[in-house]
Amino acid sequence: MIEHIGPQLFNGLVLGAFYAIVALGLSLIMNLTGTINMAHGSFMTLAGYLAFTMVSRGTSFWFALIAAPLIAVIVGVIVERTLVRPLYKREPFYSLLMTFGLSLMAEEIYRLIWGPNGVPFSPPHALDGAASLGFMVFPTFRIFIVVVLIVAIVALALFLTRTRFGLRLRAAVQDSEMIAALGTNTQVLYAVNFGLGIFLAGIAGVLAAGMLGLSPTSGNNLLMPAFVTVIIGGMGSLFGSIVGGLLIGIAISLTTLFIPAASEVSMYILMAVVLMVRPRGLFGEEGIFG
Amino acid sequence: MKARTELIASAAVVMVFAAGPVLSPLAHLDISIVSEVLVTSIAVMSVNLLLGYTGLPAFGNAAYFGLGAYGVALSVKYLDVNFIESILIGIAAAFLGGLILAPFLLRRRGIYFGLLSIAFGQVFYFIAYRYTDVTGGEDGMNVPRPPLALPSAHVAVNELAMYYLALVLFVVAVIMFRGLVRSPFGRTLIAIRQNETRARYLGLNTDRFIFVALLISATMAGLSGAMFALLINFADPLRLDWHQSGYFVLSMILGGAGTVWGSLVGAFIYVIGHDIISTITQWWQIFLGALFVACVLFFPRGILGTVDVLLRRSPQAFTDDDVDAAFEAHAPGEVGRGV
Numbered sequence: 001m002i003e004h005i006g007p008q009l010f011n012g013l014v015l016g017a018f019y020a021i022v023a024l025g026l027s028l029i030m031n032l033t034g035t036i037n038m039a040h041g042s043f044m045t046l047a048g049y050l051a052f053t054m055v056s057r058g059t060s061f062w063f064a065l066i067a068a069p070l071i072a073v074i075v076g077v078i079v080e081r082t083l084v085r086p087l088y089k090r091e092p093f094y095s096l097l098m099t100f101g102l103s104l105m106a107e108e109i110y111r112l113i114w115g116p117n118g119v120p121f122s123p124p125h126a127l128d129g130a131a132s133l134g135f136m137v138f139p140t141f142r143i144f145i146v147v148v149l150i151v152a153i154v155a156l157a158l159f160l161t162r163t164r165f166g167l168r169l170r171a172a173v174q175d176s177e178m179i180a181a182l183g184t185n186t187q188v189l190y191a192v193n194f195g196l197g198i199f200l201a202g203i204a205g206v207l208a209a210g211m212l213g214l215s216p217t218s219g220n221n222l223l224m225p226a227f228v229t230v231i232i233g234g235m236g237s238l239f240g241s242i243v244g245g246l247l248i249g250i251a252i253s254l255t256t257l258f259i260p261a262a263s264e265v266s267m268y269i270l271m272a273v274v275l276m277v278r279p280r281g282l283f284g285e286e287g288i289f290g
Numbered sequence: 291m292k293a294r295t296e297l298i299a300s301a302a303v304v305m306v307f308a309a310g311p312v313l314s315p316l317a318h319l320d321i322s323i324v325s326e327v328l329v330t331s332i333a334v335m336s337v338n339l340l341l342g343y344t345g346l347p348a349f350g351n352a353a354y355f356g357l358g359a360y361g362v363a364l365s366v367k368y369l370d371v372n373f374i375e376s377i378l379i380g381i382a383a384a385f386l387g388g389l390i391l392a393p394f395l396l397r398r399r400g401i402y403f404g405l406l407s408i409a410f411g412q413v414f415y416f417i418a419y420r421y422t423d424v425t426g427g428e429d430g431m432n433v434p435r436p437p438l439a440l441p442s443a444h445v446a447v448n449e450l451a452m453y454y455l456a457l458v459l460f461v462v463a464v465i466m467f468r469g470l471v472r473s474p475f476g477r478t479l480i481a482i483r484q485n486e487t488r489a490r491y492l493g494l495n496t497d498r499f500i501f502v503a504l505l506i507s508a509t510m511a512g513l514s515g516a517m518f519a520l521l522i523n524f525a526d527p528l529r530l531d532w533h534q535s536g537y538f539v540l541s542m543i544l545g546g547a548g549t550v551w552g553s554l555v556g557a558f559i560y561v562i563g564h565d566i567i568s569t570i571t572q573w574w575q576i577f578l579g580a581l582f583v584a585c586v587l588f589f590p591r592g593i594l595g596t597v598d599v600l601l602r603r604s605p606q607a608f609t610d611d612d613v614d615a616a617f618e619a620h621a622p623g624e625v626g627r628g629v
Contacts, residue, residue: 108579
């Protein structure tokens with residue numbers, strides 16, 4: 001049992017990195033517009049299926065890894081402009097309900113196009129083997145996943161802190177009316193921000209398809225842990241989403257090792273404990289989001 | 291609506307449902323589907339109390355609904371209970387669930403409340419899904435209808451009896467619900483929806499009101515779930531799932547948030563619509579999703595909410611329902627922070 005703890009911890013980190021990146025996308029959208037995007041998992045699944053179709057038509061995995069999320073972003077921005085945008089001025093639960101409807105439709109549409117059962121989607125042969133780091137052996141694909149997710153998170157952090165656009169985005173989270181009054185087109189911010197969230201979801205979707213499998217509901221299976229991640233990390237905090245994701249990933253993988261039946265419940269216990277000690281979540285800011 | 295008009299209209303609705311067993315064959319509806327409408331509308335009412343009246347995005351009520359269903363299913367399987375006892379156990383399970391979750395939900399408002407209720411609501415789903423030894427897991431549990439509690443004979447409860455029981459429970463629920471939302475307690479909930487800060491400054495302990503509202507809501511959803519399991523003789527994890535919560539919310543919006551009878555109208559459209567469309571096409575879910583999108587974008591007041599607004603065009607005395615019109619427009623121009 002003990003010798004499994006190391007590899008299982010690593011698996012937990014990989015899983016946690018997925019939760020973190022999905023939660024980051026959710027948080028980006030939630031922080032700026034107050035929209036709980038229930039269709040987030042559907043965009044992950046979409047990117048996964050698109051990559052599957054591309055690879056099975058003969059394009060390379062590397063091309064699909066970038067192109068599939070980008071197509072998902074285009075779909076996402078169209079959805080945001082046409083369907084979500086009219087709801088920004090209304091109570092936030094309307095957009096929650098609307099995106100829930102979208103995810104129901106998406107699930108059925110995927111079933112129509114790609115069939116009700118899972119499809120096989122395997123990573124390229126270059127990532128097949130395993131790498132030994134001396135004390136432990138890791139599957140190459142999982143290491144690759146971790147690297148890509150870290151790069152994505154660092155790129156996001158740099159974008160938000162080092163570019164003018166990122167600066168405006170963060171300012172708009174604080175006070176979007178003031179930003180609009182200062183001459184920034186906030187509608188562009190909303191659209192780009194939504195697209196950014198979907199892009200993160202898309203990358204996670206393609207990678208998850210290779211590791212966790214691909215079916216009409218596979219994205220939605222990651223959605224619930226991502227919600228818990230946001231709550232544990234604290235709403236409004238992107239850093240919290242990263243920490244929360246890793247915590248949950250480790251909690252789930254360790255309980256899977258010792259008490260398999262309690263693997264999902266463990267994240268709720270973690271969430272309850274965190275909320276009891278810190279009602280705002282680990283890094284949540286006082287005063288934001290009621 | 292004037293009190294007498296409302297009384298007459300309500301009585302007419304109840305009369306129509308009382309004649310349900312005669313009328314439903316004419317509409318080619320199975321009587322158990324109409325029972326399902328009545329039972330579901332109690333769950334929709336439970337969402338309406340939190341979301342429609344108090345303004346809390348309650349997206350986790352399926353947890354209480356499912357706890358009611360599993361309370362019945364487990365007690366029928368493992369304890370030797372009669373019909374009434376099984377329902378009481380179902381309600382107790384939902385009440386306990388509410389008691390456990392309320393302290394967590396209570397502290398937050400707006401989308402934070404929504405997020406918490408979705409996430410916590412899912413706990414029971416995973417428990418039911420995972421503890422296959424006890425709950426049968428994904429396959430669910432059969433719920434044979436236990437005999438009614440009669441000292442002399444073990445009387446079986448047939449579909450017709452179920453229907454009239456559902457009708458009686460529904461009427462009682464509506465009367466109590468209407469009384470509740472018009473009582474000082476209900477007015478306070480509406481005040482919380484409109485402006486909680488103001489309610490606090492008036493010296494109201496709003497957390498305590500929300501706590502009680504949560505428990506009432508959980509109990510109603512539990513009653514609905516218990517009856518539902520006995521009605522379809524089945525309980526499965528999907529009753530606990532957040533999708534189920536979403537269907538309740540949709541039904542509430544369809545019927546009219548913050549209206550007493552909206553829950554019945556919404557549940558009617560949802561249950562009957564599901565029954566009809568899913569026999570015509572297997573792509574019911576696309577219709578359902580489109581219904582969500584269309585309803586939110588073009589019809590956020592719902593049917594009775596729209597009727598309410600239209601009726602108010604004619605000059606008449608101010609009624610309690612006036613405040614409901616403020617529901618969706620109470621923070622115009624504000625980018626949703628859920629305050």
